[in-house]
Amino acid sequence: MSIKPLAFRMRPKTIDEIIGQEHLVGEGKIIDRMVKAKQLSSMILYGPPGIGKTSIASAIAGSTRFAFRTLNAVTNNKKDMEIVAAEAKMSGKVILLLDEVHRLDKGKQDFLLPYLENGMITLIGATTSNPYHAINPAIRSRCQIFELKALSIEDLKLALTRAIHDEEQGLGNKNIQIDEDALTFFATSSNGDVRSALNALELAALSTAADNDVIHITLEVAEECMQKKSFHHDKDGDGHYDVLSGFQKSIRGSDVNAALHYLGRLIEAGDLTSIGRRLLVIAYEDIGLASPQAGARTLAAIESAERLGFPEARIPLANAVIELCLSPKSNSAISAIDSALGDIRSGISGDVPNHLKDAHYKGAAELGRGIDYKYPHDYESGWVKQQYLPDKLKHKKYYAPKLTGKFEQALAAIYQKLMK
Known part of the structure; x- marks a missing residue:
């Protein structure tokens, strides 16, 4: 007879034996209260592998003495679910741990939904993916969602x-x-x-x-x-986007060491495409007009990395990351365009002033198009005062300069002069 692995044998039998996850199973916390009241609702547990999702499910079953069954949304078929449903009809309630619940297909989902509705099956879904991204809303809306924390x-x-x-x-x-x-x-x-x-x-x-x-x-x-636990980085997983977020926010915050750490994790994952795309976004979103040449140099670094491939690609990428970290920062451009888009999407727009409208057709003058337009190049300074925004917005200012770099300081001086 085969002996089950130690990790399997040591699974907790009751929630009192669970290690970690105090925010869920600690005295007076939500799962502790549900178990003690014997009022379980379906739930989705998500977090990294090996931190106790299955353990919590089996401990809940052990604490409540309800029948407990385990299925996998990928490897088990609808017939397996029918067996669980038949048992639920006989006993009144079954706790079903459904691993990889984010992979549940429509046929299995449609079969399960009535049993979740009438409470005969209490679903405990386990997944490493963010359920708000990966799980069908029909299932998600019928479940409490609990995030498990990494074990210390x-x-x-x-x-x-x-x-x-x-x-x-x-x-x-x-x-x-x-x-x-x-x-x-x-x-x-x-x-x-x-x-x-x-x-x-x-x-x-x-x-x-x-x-x-x-x-x-x-x-x-x-x-x-x-040995050495292999570095795990799922390019499609929730953690991938957390690393990318940490990468951008570290550069935005000018923390070179943190940015290089996250760059290293993305390099280990071999994700050159995401690195390049995120660096280019950062160059224009976070550095922007404070150092406009950073965009061109970042693009050159990305193209060099793509031509070199790993492992040498790490060199131009590191150059770009260090420069972006230590560059002056300005988000004035993205703030300006987002403010303009915000007005447009809110219905605040208006007609283009008549003197700016297209006048390159016969009869335009009779319609008042293009009349009184002042051609800036006819003036010595290359500028002449006239209205360009629609009447509803003629006093609107979208661009607010950041004085964090010499280039934008120069732009700001010109802008302030024109505004006066």
Whole structure:
């Protein structure tokens, strides 16, 4: 008979055994209250892999004593769901953990919806994707949405220590002695994934020969068993957009070190397309008129990176990131156009003044088109005062200069002179 993996055996049976996620399962928190009141509603749990989504679902079932079934939205078919539904009809309620719930197709969704409506099936959907982006609104609207937080180093150490001493489900009958630096290594190198940490601990315990009945797990053993947890970056996942957001905001905030960190994560993911697009946006949105040449130099760096490919592409990209971080910042251009668009989309517009209207056709003069237009090049300064905005907006000012760079300071001086 096969022995189930340690990570599976150590899953909590009740919510009191859950490690971390205090904001949901702590005393008086929402899931704790739901379980104690035995008034469960369908929910979606989302967060990175290995932080306890399945554990919370099984612990809820264990705490409430309702029947608990696990399916996967991709690998299980509609017939599997029909079996769960039949059981729900017989017992009155079944808790269904549906992994990868964001991959639920329309046929399975349509089958489940009536059972969610009448409460016979309480759905606990698990996903690593942001449900507001990835889950069909029909399912999402019938569920509470709870975000799980990454486990801390101390949380992971607690899980590992508990597994070492648990004689029933863990490794407590193996007389394990683990060095503190080895325990810390398991906790830190698993990147918050308790499943990965427990799997490595189990490998260490099973592969290390006992000395005088003691299995001694050193840092060297831990490193061999843990290897290095592979860097995981899902280009289509929610975390990808969080990294891109952190990347842009770090450059906007002139933090070179943070920006290079996020650039490194995007490089490790091999996502040259997103890096290039985001850098070009930053050059015009965040640096803008404070240093207009930054846009051209950023484009040149992106084109160089695309021609070079990785790993050499990291060099022009790093150049661009450092320059953008340390450039003066101005969002005056995007603020100006967004303000103009805001008026237009709110219906604040008006006719083009008659003297600006097209007069290149016969009969235009009879319609009053183009009459009294003053041609600026006929004037010595190349400028003449006349109205260009529609009457409704003739006193409107969209552009508000930022005096953060020499170029825009010069523009601001001209602008103020013209406004007077």
